[in-house]
Amino acid sequence: MSVIQGDAESIRSLAPPSGIAEPHDAHPPTHPALTNFDILKIVFQHFKAGPDSDESRASRHDLYQAAQTCRSFLDPALDSLWMSMDTLLPLLRLLPALELLGRAYVLCGSISNHDVDRLNWYARRIKSFHLKIQSTPDISPLTYIQLAQSLTRSIPLLPSLRTLHAPSVSQLSLPNVAFVLSPSLERVDIEGLTPDDHIVKPFFSALGQRANGVQSLTLRGQMSQESSRLIMQFNQLTFLEVCDTVPPGVFSHIGALPYLESLIFVLKQSPPLPSHFTNVCFPKLKHLRIDGPISTISSYYKHFAGGPIETMVISASSLLKSNPVIRAYWESCFSTISNHFRLSLCSLHLIGQGGQTWFQTLLPHLSTLLKLKSLRLQGQSFVFSQVLDLAQAVHGIHELHLPLDGSLQCKYAIPLSALGVFAESCPDLKELQIQVDLIELSSLSKASPTLHGLHTLIIDSVAKKTLDVDVAPQVASYIDRLFPRLQSLRYEKDDKSTTKFWAHVDQIVRVCQVARQHERVRAAGEWFESRNS
Structure with missing residues (x-):
C-alpha cells in the first residue's frame, strides 16, 4: 500500500550495498532547532496522500523519485515512503528468493545475511501498521514460517513500529501478526472485538510478552472478563479507551494502573455497578470521558475520586421518564465533581441526550470549581434568567x-x-x-x-x-x-x-x-x- 510495488529491483537499488546504517531518525534529536534532515522530513511528509487512491500512488512515485535525487534526500524521502504499511509484501519483495507461484508469494531459495540486512534497512523505517485481510495474490503462510527461521534473532522485524491498528477481531489471527509485534509499540487500536477468547486472548498474551511497554490502548467491542483482565499486564498505559462492555471486575483493576492519565469509558451496554462495589483509586487520572445511561454513569462516577482530574466529559442518555429520578443521578455526579475536583478541574463538557433537564441541578456546583476555565453544556436550552x-x-x-x-x-x-x-x-x-x-x-x-x-x-x-x-x-x-x-x-x-x-x-x-x-x-x-x- 505505502510503497512503490511495481519494480522491486529499483527499490533494492536505493539501499547501500554495504555498511548499512540505521535511518537518521532511529534516535530522536536532542537539539532544540530543526536540522536540514528534519526540515526535509517535514517537506516530504506533505507528499503523502490518502491510501488506495490515485493521489496516493502518485505521491509514492514522487517520494521514490525524490529518494533518487541526491543523497541528502534519500533518508527523509524513504522514511515518508515506508512510514505506514498494511502488508509485509513490499518488504518481502526485496528478497531475491521471493517468487509468485499461482496466487501466492513463496520463498524459493535461501535468504542470505546480505538479504536480511537490506530487508532491515527498510523495515526499521516503518512506524505504523494497519492489519487487514489481503487480497490475492497474498503471502503464503509457509513463507512466514520460512521467514521466521531465517530471522532467528532477538531484533524484531519492525524495530521502530509505534502504532498498530486492527479494524476487526478477525485480523488478530492473521499469520503476519507475529511479525508486527515489537517492543517499540506505543499505541494499539483494535475495533470489532467479540467475547470469543480463542482469538483475543492469544493475541493479548503475545502482545504482553513482546510489547508490554504499550502506552495507548483502544479497545472497541465486547470482551470477556477473562480477556479483559489481560489489560492489566500493560502497566505503562497512559491512555485507555474501552467501549461497549466493561466488566465490573476489570474496572477495579484499571483503577490500579499506576500511570493512567486519560480514560474513555463507553458504557452503553453496561449495567450500573452494585452499591457495595469496592472503591477504586485512579491515582494519576487527569482526563476522563464516560458515555452511557445516566444511571450507569452515576454508579461509576463516585469511584473516580482519587486522581486530580483536569478534563471531564459526560455524555449521558436516559430511557427514564421521571425527571426527579434523572436529576437525582445528575446530582450524584455533580456532587462528586464539586467535592473532589474543585481544585483541579479546568474543563467540563456535559452532553445530555433525550430531553433531560439538568442545568438547574448543575448551577449551584459551578461556583465551587475554582480552576474551571472551559465549560460546554450541550443538549440544554436556556432562558435569559x-x-x-x-x-x-x-x-x-x-x-x-x-x-x-x-x-x-x-x-x-x-x-x-x-x-x-x-x-x-x-x-x-x-x-x-x-x-x-x-x-x-x-x-x-x-x-x-x-x-x-x-x-x-x-x-x-x-x-x-x-x-x-x-x-x-x-x-x-x-x-x-x-x-x-x-x-x-x-x-x-x-x-x-x-x-x-x-x-x-x-x-x-x-x-x-x-x-x-x-x-x-x-x-x-x-x-x-x-x-x-
Whole structure:
C-alpha cells in the first residue's frame, strides 16, 4: 500500500550495498532547532496522500523519485515512503528468493545475511501498521514460517513500529501478526472485538510478552472478563479507551494502573455497578470521558475520586421518564465533581441526550470549581434568567460553549442582548458559543463600549422570521461595542441565508475595527505634531 510495488529491483537499488546504517531518525534529536534532515522530513511528509487512491500512488512515485535525487534526500524521502504499511509484501519483495507461484508469494531459495540486512534497512523505517485481510495474490503462510527461521534473532522485524491498528477481531489471527509485534509499540487500536477468547486472548498474551511497554490502548467491542483482565499486564498505559462492555471486575483493576492519565469509558451496554462495589483509586487520572445511561454513569462516577482530574466529559442518555429520578443521578455526579475536583478541574463538557433537564441541578456546583476555565453544556436550552445565573457562576471562565440542540424548540432562544451579560460578568472570556434570537433589537443601542478581550464568537441563531439584512449594521455595531478585539465571528449551522447574514455582520465588524485603528493612528499623529510644534 505505502510503497512503490511495481519494480522491486529499483527499490533494492536505493539501499547501500554495504555498511548499512540505521535511518537518521532511529534516535530522536536532542537539539532544540530543526536540522536540514528534519526540515526535509517535514517537506516530504506533505507528499503523502490518502491510501488506495490515485493521489496516493502518485505521491509514492514522487517520494521514490525524490529518494533518487541526491543523497541528502534519500533518508527523509524513504522514511515518508515506508512510514505506514498494511502488508509485509513490499518488504518481502526485496528478497531475491521471493517468487509468485499461482496466487501466492513463496520463498524459493535461501535468504542470505546480505538479504536480511537490506530487508532491515527498510523495515526499521516503518512506524505504523494497519492489519487487514489481503487480497490475492497474498503471502503464503509457509513463507512466514520460512521467514521466521531465517530471522532467528532477538531484533524484531519492525524495530521502530509505534502504532498498530486492527479494524476487526478477525485480523488478530492473521499469520503476519507475529511479525508486527515489537517492543517499540506505543499505541494499539483494535475495533470489532467479540467475547470469543480463542482469538483475543492469544493475541493479548503475545502482545504482553513482546510489547508490554504499550502506552495507548483502544479497545472497541465486547470482551470477556477473562480477556479483559489481560489489560492489566500493560502497566505503562497512559491512555485507555474501552467501549461497549466493561466488566465490573476489570474496572477495579484499571483503577490500579499506576500511570493512567486519560480514560474513555463507553458504557452503553453496561449495567450500573452494585452499591457495595469496592472503591477504586485512579491515582494519576487527569482526563476522563464516560458515555452511557445516566444511571450507569452515576454508579461509576463516585469511584473516580482519587486522581486530580483536569478534563471531564459526560455524555449521558436516559430511557427514564421521571425527571426527579434523572436529576437525582445528575446530582450524584455533580456532587462528586464539586467535592473532589474543585481544585483541579479546568474543563467540563456535559452532553445530555433525550430531553433531560439538568442545568438547574448543575448551577449551584459551578461556583465551587475554582480552576474551571472551559465549560460546554450541550443538549440544554436556556432562558435569559438562566444566562444571568450562569454568567455569575462562572465569572472566571475563558471558554463557554452553549450549542443549540436541534431537537429543542426555537422559543427557548435568548435575545442577543444577553451578550452584554457575559461582557460584564466574565472579563476573562475568550471564546463564546451561544444560541440567540434577533426579534427584540430595541435594547441594543443602550450598550456602552468596553475593552473586553473576547476573540471568538460562535452564533447559534434561532430566527423566528427571515433575517433582514438591514438590521446587520445595528447587530454588528452592538457586537463591536461589546467586543472590540473580536477576531472571529461565525455561524456554523447549515443554513445559507442565515450564514450569509452573519458573514455580512462579520464584515461590518471588521470595517469598524479598521476605522477605529485608523482613528487611533490619526490621533497619535496629531498628538505627535502638537508636541513638536
